[in-house]
Amino acid sequence: MSLIKGREIPTAIVAFAMIVNLIEYYIDIPAISSLATLSRNWAIVISAFAVGIGIIALLSPHMQKIQRKETDWPFSVYMIALMIIMIAFGLIGTIGTNPTFSWLYKNAQLPIVSATNSLLGLFIFSAAFRAFRARNIEASLMLIAAIFVMLGNAPIGASLWNGFPVIKNWLYDIPNAAGMRAIIIGAAIGVLIIGIRTLFGLKRR
């Protein structure tokens, strides 16, 4: 009973999948390749179940909100109704090719997402006006870099002064690339450590 409730079995499954895929990446052994392919297929099937769990996780708080008639509960009804409609039409016929589903996606969902992204642009614009202040040296440097990058990225920038794209490229290639490289390597080391800890079933102190 303690074996089922404990972490040993999940850790063993994860360790098996990790070791098999790690060996397969570096050494070409047909038996290991078959096991690695099998483990990847399992992972893909589990991902499919995760989508279902995601739907349940989305429905659960909204259903509670409707039951308790909390603030803005009609919007939860609206959301669930739209979800059911899209799922229903998406499942009719060959999945995802139903004309009504396509129409709803193209004429309702896509424009709504575009409008939401446009709102984001507006807020970023007004935030740039209010937040980009040269209060100290670091803020000033960031401000100057931002202006050069914006003018370098704008198609008209090169027409105003051909130095804008040159400076923008320098900023992208040197300080930005250096900083991003450090972040990428740092993140990769972090993932490696987490992988090793998972492989050996080590618990966080």
Added chain:
Amino acid sequence: MEDKTTQENDKSIGEKILAMDRRILHTFLFILVILPLVFPLALPVPITDLSLMSYDMIENIPEDSIVLCKFDIGSSYFDECQPGTIALGQHLFNRPLKLVFIAFWASDAPGILLDLTFPKIDFHGKEYGKDYVFLGYVLGGETAMAALGSDVHSLISTDYFGDPIEDMPLMQEFKSAEDLSAIVMVGAGDEPIVIRQLAVPYDLPFVVNTMANSVPILMPYVKSGQIDGIVNGLRGGAEYELLINKPGLALSATDAISLTHLLVVAVIIIGNLAYFESKRTRHIKKNNLEAEN
């Protein structure tokens, strides 16, 4: 009421500018987006190195090669990446290549591609199953990409329309990533996954069409040669339309991009001038008060 009016009159120009209703700013932005669409200015669009590199990579793919087109165009970046996707897709179909379309990230990509992207591309009479195949969305993310790299047919048995892929001449040639000659991707966020699962292990040239705010993040990969070219959002799409000589939506939007960028820079400069002016005014008022006391 009188105190409020007095207070308003006592505000310096800088303070008044800083207190400006943001809807005025939004109105300016709206005008500069709409105006060039109605009255095109035809401002110049220089072609950047990243777009040229992308174009050259696709131009240099050997004839009859198989190219993996990971067109993960989702609703959240549809507006920015769609013109570039059409231009890239048109370039791929212009060349004598075999194309395998697939998505791993955006589950709505197949619908967008079939309904909104492919109708705008001239397929030059290419035959489905022989010259191009549409595999649709495959669940599994990075795991699915790794599985595709090692054995395609263990991952997918049918195309998006439910037809078995083993009967398709193109899929009989495409068994694993070893059979690919290049990867062309549309998407945002999973470029490193493509690099570590497909581009680097199988030594494949890799071009990506992504949002403009993802480009700085990808620069280390460009510098190290793991990404061979980037189509930089809407502006990159416009450049690519010029390169393939098929002007489209992106090119018509470049005037708006130019003007709004200039507006943002102007607004930032004005905001800072107003900030320093209001700071100076407050300092003077404070000194005056201290002198009176």
